[in-house]
Amino acid sequence: xxxxxxRVLVLNSxxxxxxxxxxxxxxxxxxxxxxxxxxxxxxxxxxxxxLAAGGDKRETEGAIADHDAALxxxxxxxxxxxxxxDSPQLAAIGHRVVHGGLKFTEPTVIDDAVLKEIERLVPxxxxxxxxxxxxxxxxQAMRPDLPQVAVFDTAFxxxxxxxxxxxxxxxxxxxxxxxxxxxFHGTSxxxxxxxxxxxxxxxxSEVNVIVLHLGNGASASAVAGxxxxxxxxxxTPLEGLVMGTRSGDIDPAVTFHLKRVAGMSTxxxxxxxxxxxxxxxxxxxxxMREIRRRIDEGDERARLAFDIYIHRLKKxxxxxxxxxxxxxxxxxxxxxxxxxxxxREAAVAGLEEMGMAVDASLNAVRSDEPRLISPEYARxxxxxxxxxxxxEIAQQTYALVNA
Ligand code: AMP
Numbered sequence: 001x002x003x004x005x006x007r008v009l010v011l012n013s014x015x016x017x018x019x020x021x022x023x024x025x026x027x028x029x030x031x032x033x034x035x036x037x038x039x040x041x042x043x044x045x046x047x048x049x050x051l052a053a054g055g056d057k058r059e060t061e062g063a064i065a066d067h068d069a070a071l072x073x074x075x076x077x078x079x080x081x082x083x084x085x086d087s088p089q090l091a092a093i094g095h096r097v098v099h100g101g102l103k104f105t106e107p108t109v110i111d112d113a114v115l116k117e118i119e120r121l122v123p124x125x126x127x128x129x130x131x132x133x134x135x136x137x138x139x140q141a142m143r144p145d146l147p148q149v150a151v152f153d154t155a156f157x158x159x160x161x162x163x164x165x166x167x168x169x170x171x172x173x174x175x176x177x178x179x180x181x182x183x184f185h186g187t188s189x190x191x192x193x194x195x196x197x198x199x200x201x202x203x204x205s206e207v208n209v210i211v212l213h214l215g216n217g218a219s220a221s222a223v224a225g226x227x228x229x230x231x232x233x234x235x236t237p238l239e240g241l242v243m244g245t246r247s248g249d250i251d252p253a254v255t256f257h258l259k260r261v262a263g264m265s266t267x268x269x270x271x272x273x274x275x276x277x278x279x280x281x282x283x284x285x286x287x288m289r290e291i292r293r294r295i296d297e298g299d300e301r302a303r304l305a306f307d308i309y310i311h312r313l314k315k316x317x318x319x320x321x322x323x324x325x326x327x328x329x330x331x332x333x334x335x336x337x338x339x340x341x342x343x344r345e346a347a348v349a350g351l352e353e354m355g356m357a358v359d360a361s362l363n364a365v366r367s368d369e370p371r372l373i374s375p376e377y378a379r380x381x382x383x384x385x386x387x388x389x390x391x392e393i394a395q396q397t398y399a400l401v402n403a
Contacts, residue, residue: 005091007031007083008394011071012096013135015127016040018070022083023394025091032083036070044070048077055081067134068141075142085143092147093139094397096187096389097132099125100152101178107155107396110136110148118150124178124235127274149397156190157183159227164323167234181239183221183231185213188333191392192385193223196331199370199383207328210320212313213387214343215334216244216286220313222320230323232316238273241316242309244286247277249312279305288340310346317347321354329381330356338386339366344373348382355379 006026012019016039022031031052038044044064049057058077064070075085095110101121108114115136122129132150140148157165165181167174174180183189189211196211197204204226211221218241221231232240232248242248250273258264264272272281280286282305285294294302321327332344341363348358359375367384374382 005089007087007089008091008397009085009093010096010390010393010397011093011135011139012390012393013067013131015131018067018074018135019390020074021390021394022078023391025394025398028391028394032078032081034074034077036064036074039064039067039070046070046073046077048074050077050081050083052083053081067131068138071135071138071142090143090146092149092397092401093143094149094151094393095132095136095139096153096393097136097150098128098153098184099182100150100154100158101182102158102180104150104152105155105158107149107151107400109400110140110150114150124182147401149400151187151393151396153184153186154182156186157181157221157228157231160230164230179235181231181234183219183228184233184237185217185219185221186228186231187389187392187396188213188387189219189221189223189228189231191389192331192333192387193221193226195370195385196329196381196383197226199372199385200329200381202328208324208326210317210324210327210330212317212330212332212337212347213334214241214313214332214337214340217246218243218248218334218336220316220320222323224324230320242282242312243278245275245278245280247273247281279309282308288336288343292340292342306346310343313343313347314351317351317356318354327355327380329383331383331385333385333387338384344382344384356382358382 006024008023008025010021018036021033024031032050034048036046042063043061046060047057064073078084097118099121103117118129118133136148167179192211193209194204196209197207200207209223211223213219217237219231219233220241222229238246240248255269258269279291283301285291291302291306295306336343344363345358348356355378357375357378358373362373368386370383370385372381372383
């Protein structure tokens with residue numbers, strides 16, 4: 001890395017998509033952002049926005065066969081703006097890696113041994129880690145000399161005490177198969193809990209925060225003095241809150257029942273609980289905007305789906321209040337948390353005895369900035385804190401390569 005290398009490319013490789021951002025670490029400026037979707041199909045799409053050049057979004061459609069082709073297409077777009085991967089200003093590539101298991105609790109420079117370990121974790125993250133690995137391999141082939149850093153979704157939750165991380169099942173069986181609660185969205189929970197402390201004018205070590213990351217996937221975490229002490233996702237992202245398409249918590253016996261009585265296969269149950277449950281399973285829509293629109297029109301199914309979603313959210317706010325003992329702030333983030341005022345209002349309604357309340361006019365404000373939405377008198381600060389996982393990945397990557 002040269003002294004002028006201040007840029008980090010962040011890659012988030014999914015099974016059929018790659019999201020990327022090129023960030024200048026001098027001030028966090030986005031130089032370019034983009035997304036490749038539907039990789040492997042005839043109708044792949046690349047949307048690239050060269051923010052540094054002040055250019056408009058460029059969209060190209062047409063078959064992109066695999067991640068290798070996708071990254072080459074991204075590199076070509078960046079090069080067209082003078083931001084190519086061969087630039088000496090590029091300090092590192094930061095990769096989002098979903099599952100770091102017990103081994104990776106910090107951002108890690110990727111070498112062969114690290115890559116092997118990420119591969120060893122595929123059985124506990126079959127939907128995510130393979131795509132992350134493909135992204136890493138492809139990026140390594142393009143710039144073998146450049147540091148590549150893995151930032152793990154699970155890492156922030158590694159501080160959970162053993163009694164929060166263990167399931168109450170036979171210890172030998174659990175250990176033999178690495179079954180425990182790992183938690184996900186950690187990059188977001190880390191970023192948002194720190195930003196919430198800053199919003200309160202405090203150091204993260206001084207505050208206890210409940211972070212509610214409510215996107216299409218959703219998770220809650222209890223963060224005590226900057227350290228995660230509990231989170232709602234578990235071995236996989238299926239546990240916890242009601243999500244866009246995932247059930248969240250259910251009695252595990254539902255799965256035996258579906259197998260024995262409904263004759264469903266393990267894969268069918270997997271698809272049911274991960275893709276056809278949650279809001280979409282309850283009412284046919286997983287977009288909170290559409291659900292609110294239907295509720296406004298008097299749609300009962302949408303209303304019930306919303307009520308189930310809120311009920312679960314409240315249970316976690318209550319549980320994490322008990323876990324933390326003292327709560328200084330509740331922070332809403334991600335697509336739903338940042339944008340859906342009715343969700344925030346309903347989640348906190350009736351919690352005045354717990355010191356939590358939402359001011360209707362503050363809650364109605366739309367902004368990209370972290371902000372308080374609780375009234376002055378409330379003991380607990382309720383906040384909306386936009387998440388920025390890409391910036392967090394870039395910062396962790398840059399800090400590591402400059403360490
Ligand atoms: P994320 O996974 O964080 O990108 O969040 C995506 C979800 O955010 C969508 O599925 C919607 O349910 C929700 N969302 C995005 N914009 C809004 C909005 N303006 N109002 C309500 N919900 C929204």
